[in-house]
Amino acid sequence: MLVLAIFVGAGAFIWPQLHGYAVTGAAYGARVACSCRFVGGRALGDCRKDFEPGMDLITLTEDTAARSVTARFPLIARQTATYRDGWGCVLETWRN
Template sequence: MKESRLATAKNTIGKTRLWVWLILLVAALGAAAWFAWGEGLRRTGAAGTAYGAHVACSCRFIAGRGLDDCAKDKLDGMELIRFSEDAQAKSVTASIPLVASDTATYREGYGCVLEPWEG
């Protein structure tokens, strides 16, 4: 009976260690990928969210379409970009979680204007 419990305990500890190593490996690979491609992803993400915010703001507040309908206008490669609106401020925010976010606000006489970028 003792041998059975001991074998089960060792097996559980071995599985736990395996999961810890797998999680550490995935985290290390993720960090390496972010280090290798992160800057390029942030730059292209910033351009994509700026474009998306401007187009979606124009669609929503100039053309008067719903935001869900405007999301259908996304180009190929913009699948990760999500839109949200602030109807009171007449603005649309386009974002890629953890990468980039931009907001465009409708201004009478100017159309949809992006918020200034911080460099």
């Protein structure tokens, strides 16, 4: 029981930082991949080359009809960037 209490306490302590990194990483991934795909015209799989080291957990999906890319950090964060003429790729409003 004590181990569970310590685990829950530690999780509550690091959650804000972990959540912040996950949201930021997903937003960065969506924006970079959207630009790569819809501005650069590259394949979505090729866009992972543009990611920073340590972004291996970020997954990407594209919606060709909407010209958007969604990046996900498993179980924690999801962000979408959409290509808009004259603006480039724009992130949707952040969800906390």
